[in-house]
Amino acid sequence: MSELQGAFLASIGIGLIICILVFVIEGRAFAKTGNAKYSLLRYFPFELNCFKRNSKVSYVYPIALFVGTLLISSSYLFFALETQQKGGAMTVAYIMFAISCITALAYNALTFIKLSNYQMHLIFAVFFVCLNLLEMILSLFFLPNNNYFYVNAPHQATQIVVFIVSFLLLIFEAILMFNPSYKRWNKMVKVDAETFNRPRYNYLAMLEWGNFVIYILNLLPVGIVMFF
Numbered sequence: 001m002s003e004l005q006g007a008f009l010a011s012i013g014i015g016l017i018i019c020i021l022v023f024v025i026e027g028r029a030f031a032k033t034g035n036a037k038y039s040l041l042r043y044f045p046f047e048l049n050c051f052k053r054n055s056k057v058s059y060v061y062p063i064a065l066f067v068g069t070l071l072i073s074s075s076y077l078f079f080a081l082e083t084q085q086k087g088g089a090m091t092v093a094y095i096m097f098a099i100s101c102i103t104a105l106a107y108n109a110l111t112f113i114k115l116s117n118y119q120m121h122l123i124f125a126v127f128f129v130c131l132n133l134l135e136m137i138l139s140l141f142f143l144p145n146n147n148y149f150y151v152n153a154p155h156q157a158t159q160i161v162v163f164i165v166s167f168l169l170l171i172f173e174a175i176l177m178f179n180p181s182y183k184r185w186n187k188m189v190k191v192d193a194e195t196f197n198r199p200r201y202n203y204l205a206m207l208e209w210g211n212f213v214i215y216i217l218n219l220l221p222v223g224i225v226m227f228f
Contacts, residue, residue, distance in 0.1 A: 004082040008075045008226055012219060015071030022065045026050045040209045042202045045111045046121075065111070069104035072216060076100045079151075079222050088150040092142045096135060096222070103131040103215055110208060125208055132214045133173060139221040140166040150225050158228045162221045169217055176210040179203050 026048045030038045038048060052058045076097035084090040106128040113121045142148055143166070144159035152158075 002082065004078045004085070005226060008078040008082070008223070011071045011075040011078065015068045015075075016216070018064055018068030018071065022061055022068065023048065026061060041206055042200060044115070044202075044205045045107070045208055045212070046114055049111045051112070062108070062111070066104075066108050069108060069215075070101075072219070073097070073100040073104045075219060076222065079226050082226065083150045086149075086151050089142070089148040092138065092148065093150065096138055099131055099135050099138070100215075100218070103128065103135065106131060107212055107215065125204065129173075129177065129207065129211050132211050132218065133170075135218045136166055136169050136173065136214075139218065140170065143221050143225050152225075152228065155228065158224060161228075162224050165224065166221050169214060169220075172210070172217075173214055176207050176214075179206065 027038045029050050030043075030048060050058050050061045076093070080090055080093035080097050083093040106124055110121070110124045110128055113124055115121055140163065143150070144163040146154060146159070148154075
């Protein structure tokens with residue numbers, strides 16, 4: 001294993017640990033407010049955010065989350081550097097790195113935009129989804145392509161696995177996007193206030209959290225190309 005491959009794995013691992021720790025701590029703080037237990041299927045990412053302007057301690061949470069997502073995105077940089085070192089298609093690799101960084105910024109912004117600012121929240125949610133889609137499309141069309149070389153010499157088995165994984169991620173995204181309940185999602189919340197009236201499963205919340213998972217899973221095709 002090369003140093004860059006080790007850095008690739010370390011950045012993902014440390015980034016995930018930081019993000020999970022932040023979510024767990026914020027989830028416990030959410031429970032202490034007297035609300036029901038936090039559910040990824042019902043509540044939005046911004047509702048988990050513990051940031052308060054009048055509390056300096058609360059600045060730790062968004063900063064830690066930003067660092068965690070930045071570390072996850074930086075794994076694409078190590079992939080790009082390894083590709084460049086091996087004389088591969090570094091342009092595609094650096095583009096994927098740039099898209100991942102913008103995706104991380106979009107998610108972090110989404111954790112601050114409440115539904116009281118409905119249009120802005122929806123714009124960032126759509127932007128977040130589109131960036132994930134773009135990353136998946138790049139993985140699907142470039143990583144298994146015989147005309148492009150990255151870290152290792154292209155192997156047919158690796159290309160097939162990368163294509164299957166990327167295609168499955170697209171299906172997952174499609175399920176999130178075309179959820180039948182989307183036609184009534186706007187009835188699940190009071191857009192003009194910060195109080196919510198919604199069913200057990202909230203389409204928009206599932207879309208946002210599902211795309212955070214996809215943001216991480218998008219590294220699977222890259223990891224396969226990086227090591228095989």
